[in-house]
Amino acid sequence: MLFYLFVLILLMIFSINQNNKISVHICLFFLMALISLKGDVGPDFSGYLYRYDNFVPSISLLKSKGEIAWFFIEYITYIQKWDYQTYTIFTGVIGIGFLILAQRKIQYLGFLAFIFQILIVQLGLSGMRQFIAVCIVIYATSIYIFENKRSIIKFILLIIFAASFHISALTMLFILPFLIKLNKKQIFFIFLLIIVGLSSEILAANIDKYDSRYLQSTKYSSGAYFRFIITAIIIKLGLIKSNKKLYHLGILLLVFGIVMGFVNTIALHRFNYYLLPISCMILIRNYQLGLINPFKMNFVYLMSIFYLIIFFIYSTHGEAFVPYKFYFE
Numbered sequence: 001m002l003f004y005l006f007v008l009i010l011l012m013i014f015s016i017n018q019n020n021k022i023s024v025h026i027c028l029f030f031l032m033a034l035i036s037l038k039g040d041v042g043p044d045f046s047g048y049l050y051r052y053d054n055f056v057p058s059i060s061l062l063k064s065k066g067e068i069a070w071f072f073i074e075y076i077t078y079i080q081k082w083d084y085q086t087y088t089i090f091t092g093v094i095g096i097g098f099l100i101l102a103q104r105k106i107q108y109l110g111f112l113a114f115i116f117q118i119l120i121v122q123l124g125l126s127g128m129r130q131f132i133a134v135c136i137v138i139y140a141t142s143i144y145i146f147e148n149k150r151s152i153i154k155f156i157l158l159i160i161f162a163a164s165f166h167i168s169a170l171t172m173l174f175i176l177p178f179l180i181k182l183n184k185k186q187i188f189f190i191f192l193l194i195i196v197g198l199s200s201e202i203l204a205a206n207i208d209k210y211d212s213r214y215l216q217s218t219k220y221s222s223g224a225y226f227r228f229i230i231t232a233i234i235i236k237l238g239l240i241k242s243n244k245k246l247y248h249l250g251i252l253l254l255v256f257g258i259v260m261g262f263v264n265t266i267a268l269h270r271f272n273y274y275l276l277p278i279s280c281m282i283l284i285r286n287y288q289l290g291l292i293n294p295f296k297m298n299f300v301y302l303m304s305i306f307y308l309i310i311f312f313i314y315s316t317h318g319e320a321f322v323p324y325k326f327y328f329e
Contacts, residue, residue, distance in 0.1 A: 015113055018110065227269065
């Protein structure tokens, strides 16, 4: 735990000077190395290792169910006879690569500290496919929150690309009408895209898989509500009625999370990976516009430290991250 706490505190120290590009690059490339060079770390390590050991192109392609980008990583690794470590290298480079692009829009280094425990540690060091998907979604969303982007095409293409790593990313299409005002033709286009996706055999198979794995599962995520409470607090801190677009987006995320919580805690656990960073971006944007006082930002820093400590003390998965191991150990 002390290692991760040390990294988080370093991120906070570097974030004191938010506009220092050298600090930004140091932090991002350190996080890239942290993910790329990890060894037996995280509860999903054995699952991805099993996929590596049992990869068969024809069978694995059918099992990919639309997550073709991750299949391509597995296929290239298989053809080139590369080590399993290739998976984590691709994860670190692609995922953090999109965070670098997002950070250029966000321009607030504290964002990395806010998402560190939940996104970098719990997801980046374990669930590699969804980590990449979430990072792409972060970049796609940052374009519309921090810039006056008017075209919907880039967002849709990025979400589809994210879904090619983890199909759950397609769900994030629902926030687009709250990022940009759409005309009737655009609404129809998005609706048509969703209908086509839902009617396809690929997505239908994943919905069945998702339904059986999460919605009909007897598994229970005891920490899902606690993690969403953190997201909900950040949403509450960032809600400013005068900024109507972001206000309505924040309310949407809050309602979505509450509904998921009633449906299934595992589903809430999964989707919170998307909700948390978007909530942080809402808070940061309103802060940059002078609508949020520094006290609220400092409170989120303290909450980030608090959650990290609570996770490693009480989470049943915390021990899977300790100690941090390099792959060459």
